[in-house]
Amino acid sequence: MSQPVRLTPPLSDEQVAALTAGDRVLISGTIYTGRDAAHKRMVEALDRGEDPPFELAGAVIYYVGPSPPPPGRVIGAAGPTTSYRMDPYAPTLIARGLKAMIGKGKRGEEVKKAMQEHKAVYLAAIGGAGALMARCIKQAEVIAYPDLGPEAVRRLVVEDMPLIVVNDVRGGDLYQEGRRRYQR
Amino acid sequence: MAALRTIEAAEITAAVARLCGEADIELPQDVRRALEQARDQEESPVGREVLARLIENADIARRERLPICQDCGLAVVFVDLGQEVHIRGGSLEEAINAGVRQGYQDYYLRKSVCHPFTRANTGDNTPAVIHTRIVPGDRLHLWVVPKGGGSENMSRVFLLTPAVGLEGVKQKVVETVEAAGPNPCPPIILGVAVGGTFEQAAVRAKRTLLRELGSANPDPEAAALEAELLELVNRTGIGPAGLGGRVTCLGVFVDIHPCHIASLPLAVNIQCHAARHKEVVL
Numbered sequence: 203m204s205q206p207v208r209l210t211p212p213l214s215d216e217q218v219a220a221l222t223a224g225d226r227v228l229i230s231g232t233i234y235t236g237r238d239a240a241h242k243r244m245v246e247a248l249d250r251g252e253d254p255p256f257e258l259a260g261a262v263i264y265y266v267g268p269s270p271p272p273p274g275r276v277i278g279a280a281g282p283t284t285s286y287r288m289d290p291y292a293p294t295l296i297a298r299g300l301k302a303m304i305g306k307g308k309r310g311e312e313v314k315k316a317m318q319e320h321k322a323v324y325l326a327a328i329g330g331a332g333a334l335m336a337r338c339i340k341q342a343e344v345i346a347y348p349d350l351g352p353e354a355v356r357r358l359v360v361e362d363m364p365l366i367v368v369n370d371v372r373g374g375d376l377y378q379e380g381r382r383r384y385q386r
Numbered sequence: 387m388a389a390l391r392t393i394e395a396a397e398i399t400a401a402v403a404r405l406c407g408e409a410d411i412e413l414p415q416d417v418r419r420a421l422e423q424a425r426d427q428e429e430s431p432v433g434r435e436v437l438a439r440l441i442e443n444a445d446i447a448r449r450e451r452l453p454i455c456q457d458c459g460l461a462v463v464f465v466d467l468g469q470e471v472h473i474r475g476g477s478l479e480e481a482i483n484a485g486v487r488q489g490y491q492d493y494y495l496r497k498s499v500c501h502p503f504t505r506a507n508t509g510d511n512t513p514a515v516i517h518t519r520i521v522p523g524d525r526l527h528l529w530v531v532p533k534g535g536g537s538e539n540m541s542r543v544f545l546l547t548p549a550v551g552l553e554g555v556k557q558k559v560v561e562t563v564e565a566a567g568p569n570p571c572p573p574i575i576l577g578v579a580v581g582g583t584f585e586q587a588a589v590r591a592k593r594t595l596l597r598e599l600g601s602a603n604p605d606p607e608a609a610a611l612e613a614e615l616l617e618l619v620n621r622t623g624i625g626p627a628g629l630g631g632r633v634t635c636l637g638v639f640v641d642i643h644p645c646h647i648a649s650l651p652l653a654v655n656i657q658c659h660a661a662r663h664k665e666v667v668l
C-alpha cells in the first residue's frame with residue numbers, strides 16, 4: 203500500500219484531481235458534519251438564495267451523527283453513516299464547491315457524475331469504528347440546526363483522520379474495483 | 387399450584403438500563419474472536435487493515451467507555467417471561483422503556499428514534515421494540531440487542547414461490563448481501579429464517595442473532611445451509627468495509643420452520659460487525 207496523502211481543507215481542484223480510488227488519505231484541519239436532515243435544510247436554504255451555514259468552496263463534509271460526549275470529552279463515538287441518504291442533496295452542494303464527502307457505502311450515479319463534472323471526491327471512513335474515529339477529533343462545535351440533536355451541523359477540527367478514496371474525479375470506484383479483485 | 391415469584395418493575399428497569407450501556411460499549415467476545423480470525427484469513431491488505439482497526443476500535447470503546455459505534459441502535463429487547471413470574475410496580479413494557487430511557491441517558495448513547503414523517507426525535511430512544519414469549523418457569527430472561535439503521539435498512543423479507551425451493555432461497559440470500567454491498571458495515575452476520583409467516587420470519591431471523599458466533603446449530607438441515615451460505619456470501623468479494631476482500635461475512639444463523647402449503651417466506655436480517663447483545667436472567 204502506498205503512503206497516505208496528507209490534506210488540509212479547504213481543498214483545491216488540483217488536490218482533489220490528484221487522488222485516485224484506493225489512495226489512502228489523512229485529513230487534518232476543519233471539516234463539517236451533516237446527515238440527511240441537515241442536508242435537506244441546507245439545500246432548501248440555498249434554493250431560497252440564503253447562505254449555507256459554512257463556506258462550501260473547498261469544503262469537506264463528514265456524514266456523521268455522533269453520540270453525546272461523556273464528561274471531559276469533545277465528542278462521543280463518531281464513525282460514518284451510510285451515504286446514499288445524502289445522494290438527493292449532494293449534487294447541489296458539489297456544484298456549489300464542496301470538494302470531499304466522507305461516509306460509508308455506495309453513491310448514486312447522479313452524485314458520481316457531479317463529482318466528475320465539478321471535481322470532488324468521495325472518501326470512506328471505516329463504518330462502525332466510532333470510538334477510534336473519535337480520537338482524531340480535537341474540537342467540535344454545533345454551528346447550525348441545534349434542534350436536530352445528533353444531526354446538527356458541527357464544525358470539527360480533526361487530526362490525521364484516516365480515510366480511503368472510493369470515488370475519484372475520473373469515475374474510479376473502489377467498491378466496484380475491490381470487489382472485482384476478490385470475487386470468485 | 388406453584389407460588390408466583392415476584393419481580394419488581396424497578397429491577398427490570400435497572401437491568402435494561404445496564405444492558406443497554408454494556409451492549410453498546412462492550413463488543414461480545416465471540417465477535418472479537420471472529421474479527422481476529424478474519425484478520426488472519428483475509429487476503430486483501432486493505433481488508434486486513436480494516437479488521438485490525440475494528441478490533442482496535444472495540445478495545446478503545448471498552449477501555450474508554452465509549453460506544454463501539456455512534457449508532458447506538460434502536461433498542462430491540464427479547465423477553466422470555468416465566469409463567470410463574472408476577473411483575474409488581476408497573477407494566478413490563480413501561481419497565482423496559484424506562485430502562486432504555488435511563489440507559490441511553492446514563493451511558494451517553496445516541497438517541498436514534500424519531501417520528502417516521504416529521505423525523506422529530508423522541509429524545510430518549512424509546513419506544514423499544516419488544517418481543518415477548520411466555521415460557522415455563524419462574525425466571526425473566528432479557529436480551530438487549532441495539533440494532534443500527536445501516537444494517538437494518540439492508541435487511542429483506544421475501545415471500546417466495548415454493549417452486550424456487552432451497553436453490554431459490556440461497557440465491558435470494560446472496561442477492562440481498564450483494565445489493566447491500568458496503569452499506570451495512572461488512573463483515574456482516576446473517577440471520578436467516580425460512581418458513582413461518584410474513585411477520586414471524588422477520589422476528590425469527592432477528593432472534594437468531596442472539597446466538598454465539600461459531601455455535602453449532604442443532605438442526606442438521608439448518609447447519610448445512612449455514613455452511614453453504616457462508617461460503618457463497620464470502621465469494622462475493624465485498625470484503626471488510628466493502629473495499630474488496632474474502633471476509634464479507636463472519637457467520638450465518640439459519641432457522642427453518644414449517645409454513646403454509648402455498649408459501650415460502652424468507653427473512654434475511656443483516657447484522658453489522660457491531661453485533662451487540664447482552665442478556666440477563668432475573
Ligand code: SF4
Pocket residue numbers: 281282283329330331455456457458459533534535536537569570571658659660
Ligand atoms: S451498520 Fe452497524 S457498525 Fe455500521 S454504522 Fe450502523 S450500527 Fe454502526
